[in-house]
Amino acid sequence: MKGLSKSFHQGGREKKALTDISFSIEQGDFFGLLGPNGAGKSTLIGVLAKTVNPDCGEISILGNDINRDWRNFKMCVGIVPQEITFDPFLSVYETLRLQSGYFGLRDNNKWIDELLEVLDLSDKKKDSVMRLSGGMKRRVLIAQALVHRPPLIVLDEPTAGVDIALRHRLWEFMEDLNRKGHTIILTTHYLEEAERLCRRVALLNHGQVAALEDTQVLLKEYSKDRVIFALSAPLPKDFPFRCEKLPNGFYSMSYSGPEELRRLLEALEAVDLKPEGLELGKANLEEVFLRITDE
Ligand SMILES: Nc1ncnc2c1ncn2[C@@H]1O[C@H](COP(=O)(O)OP(=O)(O)OP(=O)(O)O)[C@@H](O)[C@H]1O
Ligand SMILES: [Mg+2]
Structure with a gap:
């Protein structure tokens, strides 16, 4: 065309x-x-x-x-x-x-x-x-x-x-x-x-x-794997990872690869916080779609 x-x-x-x-x-x-x-x-x-x-x-x-x-x-x-x-x-x-x-x-x-x-x-x-x-x-x-x-x-x-x-x-x-x-x-x-x-x-x-x-390139560029978890106490201000605060004590963080996920869990343990209801979400086209149509 x-x-x-x-x-x-x-x-x-x-x-x-x-x-x-x-x-x-x-x-x-x-x-x-x-x-x-x-x-x-x-x-x-x-x-x-x-x-x-x-x-x-x-x-x-x-x-x-x-x-x-x-x-x-x-x-x-x-x-x-x-x-x-x-x-x-x-x-x-x-x-x-x-x-x-x-x-x-x-x-x-x-x-x-x-x-x-x-x-x-x-x-x-x-x-x-x-x-x-x-x-x-x-x-x-x-x-x-x-x-x-x-x-x-x-x-x-x-x-x-x-x-x-x-x-x-x-x-x-x-x-x-x-x-x-x-x-x-x-x-x-x-x-x-x-x-x-x-x-x-x-x-x-x-x-x-x-x-x-x-499709794979779009997924890489516009969407990330993410982890969602709940904490019984708030994250300290100087926590080394950037987490997005969701309602009801839940947090969300995007990460690339299992290594980064492991470091996040270690960092939580270091400040005595136990993540609960841990959920992993994969990069998906829906996020790509929303981001691009938003832009
Ligand atoms: N025959 C027509 N006369 C006037 N406007 C039309 C006509 N056909 C389509 N349009 C307009 O052109 C635009 C594109 O419509 P189109 O049907 O191509 O969308 P679409 O991407 O297929 O949407 P959907 O996902 O809802 O099927 C719309 O604003 C629609 O109102
Ligand atoms: Mg149509």
């Missing part, structure tokens, strides 16, 4: 949804597109789907420009939208056959059956899509995005509102697609999910890229 911008005009007011977005995603990557509500994530995905027309900028997949090579571009990408939208009169199977038809695929039944199998929808094949539960509808949306076996798969909050078991299955499914060589772009508000799955993440804020890094 190069220099992508998009403004919406509503009620005489201009809303900049995307401002000068430029970055590229490597083939085979598992990429997280993160950001608060209204940051511009779905707008960016809309540009990929060509349902949103950018004011300026360029975008291409595997060398196919969205305007000049639209047919090839479209074959390269499968999009799982945030909103659930179906033709209410079709069965699951018909939905997928129709979608295949849009890509000129006549004999796609074997692949459709395979997709239904992995997404655990085989026994719903003949059911009307509108009668499915929310989680099942989401799985049909995923199958729909995959009928033409696109090298790039974009998922806009695929795990929003799905139960824990299905979420875990979807994680495995996405990881498996990625292992098979598909490039994945994932949007999610579950930062643990992004941390677990995404090798790289872009953090959008107010339509701009606020950070773009390897």
